Amino acid sequence: MTARTTTGDAGATTVPAATLALGDDALVLAQRLGEWAGGAPVLEEEVALANIALDLLGQARVLLSLVGDEDELAYLREERAFRNCQLVEQPNGDFAHTIARQLYFSTYQHLLYRRLAAGDSPLAGLAAKAVKEVAYHQDHAEHWTLRLGDGTEESHRRMQAACDALWRYTGELFQPLDGLDLDTEAMERAWLDSVTAVLGRATLTVPPGPRTGAWSAGAGRQGLHTESFGRMLAEMQHLHRSHPGASW
Amino acid sequence: MTTDGWPLWEVFVRSRRGLSHTHAGSLHAPDAEMALRNARDLYTRRMEGVSIWVVPSTAITASSPDEKDPFFEPSADKPYRHPTFYEIPDGVKHL
Numbered sequence: 001m002t003a004r005t006t007t008g009d010a011g012a013t014t015v016p017a018a019t020l021a022l023g024d025d026a027l028v029l030a031q032r033l034g035e036w037a038g039g040a041p042v043l044e045e046e047v048a049l050a051n052i053a054l055d056l057l058g059q060a061r062v063l064l065s066l067v068g069d070e071d072e073l074a075y076l077r078e079e080r081a082f083r084n085c086q087l088v089e090q091p092n093g094d095f096a097h098t099i100a101r102q103l104y105f106s107t108y109q110h111l112l113y114r115r116l117a118a119g120d121s122p123l124a125g126l127a128a129k130a131v132k133e134v135a136y137h138q139d140h141a142e143h144w145t146l147r148l149g150d151g152t153e154e155s156h157r158r159m160q161a162a163c164d165a166l167w168r169y170t171g172e173l174f175q176p177l178d179g180l181d182l183d184t185e186a187m188e189r190a191w192l193d194s195v196t197a198v199l200g201r202a203t204l205t206v207p208p209g210p211r212t213g214a215w216s217a218g219a220g221r222q223g224l225h226t227e228s229f230g231r232m233l234a235e236m237q238h239l240h241r242s243h244p245g246a247s248w
Numbered sequence: 249m250t251t252d253g254w255p256l257w258e259v260f261v262r263s264r265r266g267l268s269h270t271h272a273g274s275l276h277a278p279d280a281e282m283a284l285r286n287a288r289d290l291y292t293r294r295m296e297g298v299s300i301w302v303v304p305s306t307a308i309t310a311s312s313p314d315e316k317d318p319f320f321e322p323s324a325d326k327p328y329r330h331p332t333f334y335e336i337p338d339g340v341k342h343l
Contacts, residue, residue: 047289
């Protein structure tokens with residue numbers, strides 16, 4: 001990548017808050033998806049989830065390197081210093097929860113990166129490369145949403161429960177990001193249209209609850225995280241903290 | 249959950265334009281579209297392909313190992329069927 005070019009350095013000085021937020025989104029979701037390794041429902045799906053996780057990890061490395069030292073940022077920050085949205089840190093739950101989380105997030109990330117790729121922000125280069133990866137993540141999540149929603153009675157029930165449970169973390173996605181000139185209201189409308197269409201085709205109901213009220217006291221972008229995030233961080237960071245600088 | 253109820257699919261990958269699809273392996277998937285996506289993840293993640301076919305394994309009729317001799321041996325002693333008497337011009341690939 002061209003992370004070390006002049007443009008990249010300018011990125012670090014002009015949009016550090018947004019770069020950190022997007023980098024943390026990718027890093028944390030990669031870690032969550034990685035937790036499926038060895039335990040996914042089927043081998044084929046385990047590889048698919050690992051592929052998505054590796055795509056996200058690649059994005060995180062570029063983004064965090066624009067802000068500072070990627071290892072220090074990933075392994076030595078405390079919970080309150082992370083700026084990822086709360087959606088990506090939610091536990092994997094059953095497979096339906098993982099798919100619902102991916103559907104909500106990939107739909108958002110695709111809209112976001114498409115806009116960034118078309119713009120002239122310092123993140124345009126990364127976004128242009130990542131938008132193809134993210135389009136596949138979204139496609140993967142949509143196909144599973146259709147199969148689970150329009151599948152058996154049990155898969156439908158589980159998929160609906162997952163969509164309902166994660167709904168209240170989706171409002172935060174459309175908070176403005178410092179330093180990036182994005183029409184977040186238009187993005188939110190496009191996101192709602194897209195998700196509503198997929199849920200409809202999957203015979204699922206758009207969750208009735210609020211998408212905004214839950215984070216009115218601030219949320220992940222302000223460094224406030226949900227209960228399970230600390231445990232996830234402990235697992236992600238303990239090796240580096242126990243053996244600083246270790247390599248193999 | 250297991251893949252017991254999922255059918256087996258054979259995967260064919262075309263690695264470059266101009267080449268034929270080649271058998272890459274097999275996988276389990278609930279339907280053709282998921283088989284295609286699984287194939288993408290399993291067999292083309294290191295830029296191996298430009299096109300993928302998936303075929304239900306049950307759609308393939310295979311020759312039987314027991315019939316190997318009548319099937320293949322008669323061709324073994326007919327070297328005149330092999331186009332080995334031509335000079336291959338430089339620059340012709342994939343012949």
